[in-house]
Amino acid sequence: MQYMLPRLRGWGQSLSRQMGGGGSGSSGGGMATRGPGETKIETDRRRIREKMAKMRREIAEMKTGRDIKRQERKRNKVPSVAIAGYTNAGKSSLLNRLTGAGVLVENALFATLDPTVRRAETPSGRLYTLADTVGFVRHLPHHLVEAFRSTMEEVGDSDLILHVVDGSHPAPEEQLAAVREVIRDVGAVDVPEIVVVNKADAADPLVLQRLLRIEKHSIAVSARTGEGIDELLELIDANLPRPAVEVEALVPYTHGALTARIHSDGEVLSEEHTAEGTLVRARVHEELAAELRKFVPAS
Numbered sequence: 001m002q003y004m005l006p007r008l009r010g011w012g013q014s015l016s017r018q019m020g021g022g023g024s025g026s027s028g029g030g031m032a033t034r035g036p037g038e039t040k041i042e043t044d045r046r047r048i049r050e051k052m053a054k055m056r057r058e059i060a061e062m063k064t065g066r067d068i069k070r071q072e073r074k075r076n077k078v079p080s081v082a083i084a085g086y087t088n089a090g091k092s093s094l095l096n097r098l099t100g101a102g103v104l105v106e107n108a109l110f111a112t113l114d115p116t117v118r119r120a121e122t123p124s125g126r127l128y129t130l131a132d133t134v135g136f137v138r139h140l141p142h143h144l145v146e147a148f149r150s151t152m153e154e155v156g157d158s159d160l161i162l163h164v165v166d167g168s169h170p171a172p173e174e175q176l177a178a179v180r181e182v183i184r185d186v187g188a189v190d191v192p193e194i195v196v197v198n199k200a201d202a203a204d205p206l207v208l209q210r211l212l213r214i215e216k217h218s219i220a221v222s223a224r225t226g227e228g229i230d231e232l233l234e235l236i237d238a239n240l241p242r243p244a245v246e247v248e249a250l251v252p253y254t255h256g257a258l259t260a261r262i263h264s265d266g267e268v269l270s271e272e273h274t275a276e277g278t279l280v281r282a283r284v285h286e287e288l289a290a291e292l293r294k295f296v297p298a299s
C-alpha cells in the first residue's frame, strides 16, 4: 500500500482520462466528494485506498463461499463461463443482459468486487453458470495483483472465458493485452476465450472492424442496446465443452424429469416421440449416462 501510493499520480490521471475526462465529479459514487483542501490527486489516492481496503476485506470473506460453489458445480458438471476484462468494459452490464440479473452497473472503477455467479441457459437449452469478475487495471502494483489472483481462480477454473473489451475506449488493444497478461499469470491460458467487443453502439466502426479482424474468436455486441447478444448466446452454446458420452435412450413418458435433465445437462442430438416414450440420442456426462443405461432401446 505504502509503495503504491506514489505511483497513483499517473494512474489516477489515466483513469480519469479513461472515464471521459472532466475530473471525477461527473461519475462515481459518494466517495468522490473532495474534502476541504484536498487536491484532485489526493482525492484520487484516498478514494483508491478506500476501495482497495474494502476490496481486500471482501476478497478474504468470499473465498470459502466460492470454493464450495465451485465444488458443487464440478460435481454437477455444469459448464462454467467467466466474464473477464478490463475495469469498466461492461462485464456486469453483459451479465445482466445475458441472464436478466440485476447486478450493479456503475461508471466507476471496481464497481464489482464480488465475482457473482448466475445460472444461464443456452438457446439449445443447456445449463451453464456465468460468473462476473473483478475488473483489471494496467500497472497494477504487485501486492494488488495478489489480491486479484484469488478472484481470478474463478476465471482459471472456468470452461470458457468471455473476454470483454470496451470498443469505444481509445486503446482497446492495450486493455486486451493487459488482461491477457493476468490470464496468463493465473495459468488460465488453456481456457478457450471469446473476445466480446462491447459498447458497439458507442464505438468507432473502424475500430470495431479492426478488432474483429485481429481477434479470430471475437464478436461485437452492445450490452446497452442488445445488439449482437443473440449471436453471442449462440457462440457460447457452440463453445461450451461437449459432454463426454454419446447415448441413445428410450425414456418412458413417466420419467419426464429424466428427459428434462438430458436437455439441461446434456446436448440433445435427436429426439423422437414414440409410442413407448421419448427416443433420444444425446451427449451427456458419465453420471447421467449411467442412469440412462437401463433405458437403452433394444435393437
Ligand SMILES: Nc1nc2c(ncn2[C@@H]2O[C@H](COP(=O)(O)OP(=O)(O)OP(=O)(O)O)[C@@H](O)[C@H]2O)c(=O)[nH]1
Pocket: 085, 086, 087, 088, 089, 090, 091, 092, 093, 094, 104, 105, 106, 107, 108, 109, 110, 111, 112, 113, 133, 134, 135, 136, 198, 199, 200, 201, 202, 221, 222, 223, 224, 225
Ligand atoms: N454505451 C455503452 N455503455 C455501456 C455498455 N455496456 C456498459 N456500458 C457502461 O459502461 C460502464 C461500466 O459498465 P459495467 O458493466 O459496470 O462495467 P464492468 O466491466 O462491470 O466494470 P467493473 O466492475 O468496474 O470492472 C457503465 O456506465 C455502463 O452503463 C454498452 O454496451 N454501451
Ligand SMILES: [Mg+2]
Pocket: 091, 092, 093, 104, 111, 112, 132, 133
Ligand atoms: Mg462490474
